[in-house]
Amino acid sequence: MNELDPAVAERLKRTPDGLVAAIAQQRGTGEVLMMAWMDDEALHRTLTTRKGTYYSRSRGTHWVKGETSGHTQHVHEVRLDCDGDTLLLVVDQEGAACHTGDHTCFDADVLLAPES
Amino acid sequence: MNELDPAVAERLKRTPDGLVAAIAQQRGTGEVLMMAWMDDEALHRTLTTRKGTYYSRSRGTHWVKGETSGHTQHVHEVRLDCDGDTLLLVVDQEGAACHTGDHTCFDADVLLAPES
Numbered sequence: 765m766n767e768l769d770p771a772v773a774e775r776l777k778r779t780p781d782g783l784v785a786a787i788a789q790q791r792g793t794g795e796v797l798m799m800a801w802m803d804d805e806a807l808h809r810t811l812t813t814r815k816g817t818y819y820s821r822s823r824g825t826h827w828v829k830g831e832t833s834g835h836t837q838h839v840h841e842v843r844l845d846c847d848g849d850t851l852l853l854v855v856d857q858e859g860a861a862c863h864t865g866d867h868t869c870f871d872a873d874v875l876l877a878p879e880s
Numbered sequence: 881m882n883e884l885d886p887a888v889a890e891r892l893k894r895t896p897d898g899l900v901a902a903i904a905q906q907r908g909t910g911e912v913l914m915m916a917w918m919d920d921e922a923l924h925r926t927l928t929t930r931k932g933t934y935y936s937r938s939r940g941t942h943w944v945k946g947e948t949s950g951h952t953q954h955v956h957e958v959r960l961d962c963d964g965d966t967l968l969l970v971v972d973q974e975g976a977a978c979h980t981g982d983h984t985c986f987d988a989d990v991l992l993a994p995e996s
Contacts, residue, residue: 772991785901787912794910796903799966811992842992845985846978850915852986854994862962869961870968875888876927876958878970 777848797861835859893964913977
């Protein structure tokens with residue numbers, strides 16, 4: 765099978781440019797690591813290879829997480845949300861999830877701190 | 881102050897319709913509860929009231945989580961990701977986070993199950 769299962773494809777609610785949001789969460793700790801985008805092919809490749817595979821809007825290409833950095837994502841579980849526009853991936857992240865070298869993409873910029 | 885802090889506003893990378901993605905995560909357990917959208921006003925209201933406030937693309941209006949259902953979100957922390965297009969909210973969710981009555985919006989549809 766070279767294409768996304770039609771039974772899955774028909775449940776997706778895509779942006780005008782054909783994408784759904786994908787949240788990667790570390791298995792065990794529950795940390796939210798990053799958010800990226802997937803088109804049907806990226807999702808198909810993620811489901812069949814268990815390697816986190818996304819679509820870059822800026823570059824217009826697919827990318828496999830860690831392919832250049834070595835910071836791969838092994839995908840344990842993929843869930844689709846109630847309205848079909850967001851995926852949740854439960855992963856084992858190798859090394860830093862963020863291209864900046866941070867552990868997660870949400871480490872650097874706190875807009876609102878917890879109440880003291 | 882009635883508007884989003886310009887120092888924050890200039891760090892946001894919005895969709896063509898002016899929105900950023902917002903992931904709500906339960907404090908303590910780390911569960912990912914839901915993903916929704918925010919414009920500048922929704923973010924400003926969230927930061928100043930600590931009540932999860934979003935923008936509905938389909939209805940074209942702001943909504944405060946739990947305003948009709950009672951399933952409110954108290955926001956402890958807000959973080960912006962490395963490329964400025966996604967927010968992570970650490971919240972205390974009252975009751976079900978999903979409008980279907982499920983605990984999270986990711987409970988119902990498993991596309992890929994963990995390896996057995």
